[in-house]
Every structure is written in structure tokens, then in C-alpha cells.
Amino acid sequence: MTRRRRRIVRVLLVCILIWPLVAWLGARLLITEAPLDNADAIVVLGGSANYRERAREAARLLLDGHSQRILITNDNQRGPWSSVEQRNPFFNERARDEITRAGVPADKVDLLLQPVSSTHDEAEVVRQYALGRGLRSVLIVTSAYHSRRALWTFSRVFRGTGIQIGLIRVDPGDQSPRPATWWLTRRGWKYVPTEYVKMLYYVIKYR
Secondary structure: OOHHHHHHHHHHHHHHHHHHHHHHHHHHOOOOOEOOOOOOEEEEOOOHHHHHHHHHHHHHHHHOOOOOOEEEEEOOOEOOOEOOOOEOOEHHHHHHHHHHHOOOOHHHEEEEEEEOOOHHHHHHHHHHHHHHOOOOEEEEEEEHHHHHHHHHHHHHHOOOOOOEEEEEEEOOOOOOOOOOOHHHOHHHHHHHHHHHHHHHHHHHHHO
């Protein structure tokens, strides 16, 4: 083996050895949180692939006394066929059902029906709702790898309103892969690398 080939093999071995650490760090950097003890409303962000974990966390927060109202945004996406309802319910409806099954009274859950197609759209819709009802604080609930971009976006959209923004992220492990092993799953490759692309796009477009 030539010296050049030995060097290439060493570099490849080093890359293989450090990759798990780099992958873990890359995933962890996407995760953040800004807790609020009490908020006028908890907002469950849309996300058809993660609606269950977000809905359950929102229900837990309300039942633990962090708020008296849950808002669910509408990503306008339908889920699988429901034999009970004989239709394909929207994911925001499924999130509402998940929340009420957890013990939250139905009259404490509002669906924000205006369709949204991005996190920025969600922030704009929630801002309009909050200003119209005189809310002073909003607690966002979203998945772990979406948390940094969501907090960044809401903080900018709500800038100058005087409304306090908090964020609780759902720990990975239910519908999101864990930071140490995300790169071993197809879903992980869908979440982590693409989130960096989206974050860069948001920083350029909405800074």
C-alpha cells in the first residue's frame, strides 16, 4: 500500500470514529427550550408526522396547570382513513382528539382553522389570534429538532408585541429519533440535515 493510500485510509478511519460524536452534536444543537410557568395559551404546532407527541405534551402541560387553553394550528393535511368517521380526518383534528383523550375538556381546545404551510405562517396566525384576544404570553409546543427554528421564528414574528414567548420541546424517542442514533434511521435523515437547510433559509429570508 502506498503512502498516499495509507493516508486516505487513516482519514477514513478517523471520520468513521468521530462521526457518531459529530452526528450527536449536530442533533443536539437543534434542540432548545424556553419554559414558562404559566401562559395564556399553549400552541401545538402542526406536523403530521409528529402530531401525537406534540399533542400529548400539550395536554400534560395544561393538566399540570401551565395554562387553561390549547390552540392547534392547521397544516391542512389529512391523515389515514378513519373507519369510525368514514373519512380522512385532518391532522389537527387528530391532535385535538389526542388531547381530549388525555383528559383535557374539549372546550379548552381551539382549532386555528386558517391553513398554514410553514412555521412562519403558524407564527403569523398565532400572532393575529393573540393580539385579537389580548393574550400576554404564549407557550409553543413542538418536536425537539424543530425547536430552535420555531423559537427563532416566533420570537421575531412577535417582536414588538409585548407578548412573551415560551417553548417546550418534546423529548426525542416517541415520534422523533434520539440524538445519538438519528443517523441510523430514515426518519432521522429526514429531520436533522433538512432542519439545518430550513434554518439557513429562514435566517436569510426572515432575519
